[in-house]
């Protein structure tokens with residue numbers, strides 16, 4: 125609290141006739157001194173619980189930052205939690221407060237001689253194995269040097285234990301602040317009318333709901349877990365990036381900001397199993413790319429070439445990449461982006477986007493697999509080569525056509541040829557002229573083969 129506004133507040137309260145006994149705060153003595161000298165008032169001081177825990181935390185984090193001291197953030201959070209717990213459970217109990225404060229640090233080091241069963245699982249079940257749930261490896265701390273440093277931080281609190289057995293909490297102030305905040309702002313011209321009352325009721329309801337929820341043990345547990353997760357992420361970030369993200373770090377010299385790069389993906393390679401019972405064909409595929417794989421950056425494809433070892437059928441297509449081609453890759457492959465097209469060793473070539481290229485490649489593979497069984501349709505002049513290629517590319521061969529015909533006749537063929545694939549294109553063709561000439565002839569041909 126600012127001492128000037130604090131003094132003003134006290135003065136106003138006294139003028140109204142409100143008696144003041146205690147002053148609650150963070151142990152800041154300026155206001156007390158001000159009241160003494162300006163208003164000739166002697167006030168009793170009362171610590172705010174959150175401020176005490178925070179101040180201890182500050183000293184622990186300073187210790188954490190020292191070289192050669194191994195005090196992790198998780199342990200600090202745990203010690204603060206213990207302190208809060210001791211404060212909460214020993215209000216108006218001077219001796220209990222003193223004893224418990226004294227036991228906090230030795231307990232973390234596995235020394236339970238000062239512990240009380242009320243707070244110590246080891247004392248509650250003597251003889252059984254006790255694990256420190258919140259400490260690293262669930263084991264007590266070991267460093268004796270650290271223990272004496274921690275004990276010296278706690279010493280002033282222990283010797284002033286009585287001061288803490290009547291702790292205030294600024295939470296009530298916060299509550300009052302909110303009450304004021306949510307009431308109608310009459311000075312701004314709002315009168316407590318139908319709308320403001322209804323709005324205030326709505327706010328009060330949601331406030332009650334969230335405060336009830338925040339008091340549930342499950343919510344408290346979740347809060348602790350989240351806090352720990354934050355500490356872990358921050359720890360990992362610190363390990364990978366140095367301390368560059370900390371606020372105010374720019375004022376310091378010799379900052380460690382070397383960033384350790386992201387993990388290189390391991391790749392997810394799986395065994396391919398053949399769905400069909402046909403003999404597998406061996407296809408060799410060769411890719412040209414914009415660069416080599418560097419860290420987590422996967423380069424783009426600039427050319428796909430493939431050859432089928434059995435039939436000698438080939439596929440070759442240049443692809444327009446969506447990222448620039450490195451100079452080294454340009455020298456190795458001769459492929460250069462020129463506007464929206466590619467040139468190879470200076471001469472322009474036909475190139476396609478990657479999606480279209482892969483569709484063509486798959487179509488080409490299907491076609492190569494099926495086309496030979498359809499040669500008979502061309503030679504019997506049922507259809508022309510272009511239509512046969514379309515039929516083959518759509519994953520149909522002669523035996524499949526035969527099956528469709530035996531199941532559903534001419535209608536089956538018609539429906540199969542015109543049905544839309546996932547790209548919204550007809551499976552074979554939607555041309556009325558082609559369908560009218562090919563389907564009856566095909567049906568005739570298949571009927572004879574049955």
Ligand SMILES: [Zn+2]
Nearest residue numbers: 231236239244
């Ligand atoms: Zn203990």
